[in-house]
């Protein structure tokens with residue numbers, strides 16, 4: 295078995311802290327498997343931008359491209375103008391590496407407290423489109439700062455882009471016991487984009503006849519996420535709706551401290567990227583307070599993507615066991631302690 | 643005191659049922675006040691469209707314009723292609739009558755069950771922009787139905803449009819005990835529109851120095867709505883984010899059966915429109931199962947808009963008392979029974 299050549303973008307704030315624990319658990323998961331890990335650190339984020347004015351250079355991008363996968367902590371700091379690092383670094387990586395499947399599981403692990411009390415079994419996955427929609431940066435403004443300013447944002451949706459992510463979502467739904475796919479959009483208002491999504495889902499359904507499809511407007515979907523989250527199996531949606539729904543999904547399944555994500559290039563023409571859904575959390579950075587669980591679950595998604603399914607399950611099981619015990623003991627642990635405990639469970 | 647000249651658009655599905663009760667309560671609230679109500683019914687919605695192909699003609703619109711206010715039930719039916727009635731009727735009314743303040747209270751009344759259990763006092767109001775953003779219908783598609791289709795949706799935001807709704811939101815915040823305004827947007831991705839909103843809020847804050855302002859990305863706002871809804875006082879946001887947040891707000895405060903809304907033209911150059919947030923609910927239409935409370939609370943907003951504040955408070959108090967008792971008795975009542983009970987309470 296070939297070693298994993300991993301690009302590490304720890305990034306800003308708590309990013310460094312959680313990535314360190316993610317790597318610890320990754321090592322533990324691979325120990326004895328014959329597969330090793332080589333990591334290359336990329337100094338990207340607020341510090342680099344302040345020092346050099348650079349967000350992600352062509353050279354960075356080409357260097358990252360040579361890796362098998364990317365582990366990313368968090369990007370962003372209040373000292374950097376809004377949008378600079380998000381669009382110049384994080385979204386640039388997702389777009390340049392064609393991460394068109396942004397995969398975000400919404401799973402309520404036993405023992406985890408939900409703001410919904412006991413909503414029953416919650417175990418869905420959101421397939422968020424990652425390279426189109428209102429995220430394309432296709433906007434602009436005129437007469438900025440005057441009373442006549444007009445600021446536009448263009449959501450771009452293509453048959454090519456929608457079809458490939460919809461097909462991926464159907465394949466995931468077909469592989470799950472319930473085989474259910476929910477399209478979330480707002481086709482009664484965003485008629486052009488919405489109808490493209492709808493027609494595409496109908497068309498691709500023919501290739502997956504055993505998958506049941508339903509549709510929800512994005513506003514209604516938020517209602518069901520709090521009143522009946524068990525109804526969801528696989529959700530497929532656009533980039534912006536997916537952003538919104540997955541934060542809500544994280545909130546109802548125990549918080550963003552537990553929410554994992556994978557930015558996947560299913561065609562494997564570039565490395566996929568694994569990152570917790572949470573941000574850099576500057577308010578608690580450097581204090582050892584961040585929960586590395588979201589990063590560790592992202593490592594499980596990374597292992598799955600690389601075909602190391604046994605190891606992925608081991609990591610997930612370790613998290614499940616840790617969360618179950620956490621509910622029972624309520625002991626407060628530091629970032630490093632949680633990482634150490636998870637690594638120990640993984641090691642067996 | 644002049645009579646109220648009310649345009650009634652009962653619309654589709656449960657719209658007719660809930661509007662009937664809304665009018666009953668309105669009558670009860672005005673009895674003895676010296677103010678009467680004259681209603682004109684407008685046959686708009688799915689039935690009319692099937693019969694004539696019309697959604698909202700110029701003649702309809704001009705007739706509606708002569709009224710003091712509009713009470714709307716619900717618009718939409720699965721038999722009509724998605725978008726036809728939404729854009730041709732409901733949104734056309736909001737845009738043509740310049741309803742730039744879409745007001746949606748998020749209040750958890752005592753006795754009402756929330757999926758959040760006991761989240762503490764929840765009493766905020768969302769000021770959703772109503773005439774701009776991704777709702778302008780400024781999109782289009784090319785090569786529709788081919789593998790080369792491109793479907794765009796344009797969010798249009800102007801200094802004029804943003805400033806007027808932001809100023810309205812500040813005025814509302816200034817008049818509330820907590821004096822707090824939260825701007826919700828996604829300015830790290832939608833940088834042009836987002837920065838316009840941000841700059842506008844900063845600028846208008848100078849006119850309302852005693853209002854405290856904070857900012858949340860829309861994804862983070864959904865988290866707080868389920869983990870700490872008490873943190874919100876007044877939220878100001880764009881048309882689409884407002885659509886999403888207010889359904890979520892409804893869900894956490896007892897469901898869309900209770901969620902009122904007002905489409906306000908604060909300059910009074912055209913009648914404002916009052917409607918429950920819920921839709922036409924064809925699955926339960928005609929069965930007397932719909933809760934008219936959202937419509938009745940919308941009637942309270944109507945009374946407030948027309949300066950009949952005492953009557954508005956009486957209606958709200960009746961709803962509060964009814965909801966408190968409802969929690970205690972759990973008796974199932976029909977649409978008409980709830981309306982009758984509310985009217986009786988209002989009558990005193």
Ligand SMILES: CC(C)[C@H](C(=O)O)[C@@H](O)C(=O)O
Pocket residue numbers: 380381384385537571830831861
């Ligand atoms: C930081 C931001 C650009 C990003 C997004 O909107 O995609 C984040 O919210 C996420 O969900 O990964």
Ligand SMILES: CC(C)[C@H](C(=O)O)[C@@H](O)C(=O)O
Pocket residue numbers: 482483513728732733885919
């Ligand atoms: C029916 C639809 C067009 C409408 C909207 O999106 O505004 C509805 O969801 C609402 O919130 O009033």
